[in-house]
Amino acid sequence: MKPARRLLQIVAIWATLALPLIWLDSTGLVTLWWAIGGVVLVISLLDGWQLRRQPAPVAQRILPSALSVQQPHPVRIRVSSESLAKGTLLADRHPGDDAHTGLPCRIDPAREELTELVYPYRPSRRGPTRFGDLEFWVPSRLGLWHARKTIPAQCTVPVYPDFSRLHASSLDASHSYLFSGSRLQPRRGEGMEFHQLREYHAGDSLRQIDWKATARRRTLISREYQDEQNQQILLMLDGGRRLAMPVGELTGFDHALNAALLLSWSALKQKDKAGAMLFSGDQPRWLPPVQGQQGINHLLNGLYDLHPSEHASDFSLAARQLLKHSRRRALVVLITRLQQEDRDDLMSAVSLLRKHHLVLVADMLLPEQVQLARTPVDDFDGALQVCADAQEQQDRQQLHTRLRHAGALVTATTPQNMPAQLNHLYLMLKRSGRL
Known part of the structure; x- marks a missing residue:
């Protein structure tokens, strides 16, 4: 409970009136001044006592069952x-990763039975996010005090990767443009159902x-x-520190996870099975292959709370x-x-x-590296940077090349293009009978 601005102003005026009394030296005026102070004190105490007895507003928070990062x-x-x-201040104890919610704010009662406030929340990180209690600062009847009224509303909501693209038509397996520019090998007959x-x-x-x-x-x-159908797609996600670098608003691991989920979604739509494994992370995880379009929920629930660790990537152990x-x-x-020091470890993993x-x-x-290769060189420092990147x-x-000679398929692309690229290669392999 704290004094409102109105009470502070009244006290300041009452204290200011004491200055002329020093010069006038009038006993009657001094008595009157003290009487006014006493009246203000009694009224303010009664107003505060009434506010303390006032019940908290009846309120509830309504959240989506799941959120998407960014x-x-x-x-x-x-x-x-x-x-x-009227004039109540609302301060919702939402997670502190979004500074643009517009809270706290003042709300007044509406004419309807319910007063509704809607504010946007944009989570910046995947995983469980916690909302605290609802906090109201209620003014007293005379506006002399504000009291904090807390309403229990604690809850935890999962923040998933941005799965809105799972339904994007650009990655639909039925679109023939995914095969443009590629020559599909004819089936031999034994590879068809x-x-x-x-x-x-x-x-x-x-x-x-x-x-x-x-x-x-x-x-x-x-x-x-x-x-x-009924073939298996296994996603191996590198949970080491190399994918912790920021790429736009997300990390490299977030982009890798999005690509894995989109590829899994495409495989499930093709009636194949999709599973996933995280390696070199703080929480190594194995999700057995599942089938059916509802299997994407199983993968989302199993992967949404994962984050890259500070460990080095160990490919042979993961294999x-x-x-x-x-x-x-x-x-x-x-x-x-990939990094150059991965050569021996990665070749061993591929062989296994x-x-x-x-x-x-x-x-x-x-x-940034892809863009650097197309940037004109204007000075010596720029030339050194381009040469180092070229090496x-x-x-x-x-x-x-070594990985391809060892029998692995290799694709290299930017994080933004990886979902479409992996989906394209999966469908090509499926159509060519190599799965």
């Missing part, structure tokens, strides 16, 4: 208008004709095939751990940022994984 979400606070005093029988269409090969069904119906009947969990043939997608799986290494390129890129290309 995306604004509306937080609604509903207060009973009858219990809300039978789907159904149908009438013969012009252009069907002779091997597609089902002669027994044709003889029974006395018309040409063809077999229709579909891409093989051994993965083989302990799964030896059934799968597409293993290793998402990391290649015995059982098809391996795809996704190398994350920094946008690093040359070493990176040599490592890519």
Whole structure:
């Protein structure tokens, strides 16, 4: 409970009136001055006592069941208008990672039964985020005091990666533009699953004709095939310190996680299984492959609270751990940022994984380095920077070549383009029969 500005002003005026009394030296005026002070004291105490007995406003906070990182979400606070005093100050104890919520703010009771305040909250970090109690600073009836009224409203809400793009049409497996510029290898026949029988269409090969069904119906009947299903996609996420670097508003690990989730979503839509493993992190985690479009919820709940650690990346140990969990043939997608010192460790990991799986290494390129290669050189320092970057890129290309010779598939792209690139490669491998 604290004095309001009005009470402080009254006290200041009362104290100022004491100055003329020093010069007038009038006993009657001094008595009157003290009497006024006593009246102010009694009234203020009664006003404060009434405020202390006043119940807290009836209010509740309404939150979404889950939040997305770096995306604004509306937080609604509903207060009973009858219990809300005019000029009440609201200060919600929300997480402190968003300084643009507009709180604290003053609210007045609405004419309706409920007074609603909506403010935006934009989480900056994945994982569980905690909201505290609702805090109201209620003015007294005469406006001489403010009292803090706290309403219990503690809750924890999960902050997931920005999964709004999971439904983006740009990554829909049905879009044929993903295959533009690429030559699809024809199937050999053993890599296709039978789907159904149908009438013969012009252009069907002779091997597609089902002669027994044709003889029974006395018309040409063809077999229709579909891409093989129930295959496995295993995502290996590097949880070491190399992906902790900031890339825009997110970290490299956040971008890697988004790419992994989008690839998993595409695989689940294709009726394949998707699983994930985090290695070199503070909390190593293994999520067994799941199937069905509801499986994305399983992956989101299992990965949303992970963050990069300060450990160095250990690829060979991660490969051994993965083989302990799964030896059934799968597409293993290793998402990391390659460095030259990874050569021996990474080659050992690829050799282990290649015995059982098809391996795809996704190398994350920094946008600044990609832009640097296109920047004109204007001075000596710029030339040194470009030369140093060119040497690093040359070493990176040599490592890519060695990985390809070891039997791994390699792709290198920026964090923003990685989701579409991995999805494109997955669909290409599936269509070509290599899975």
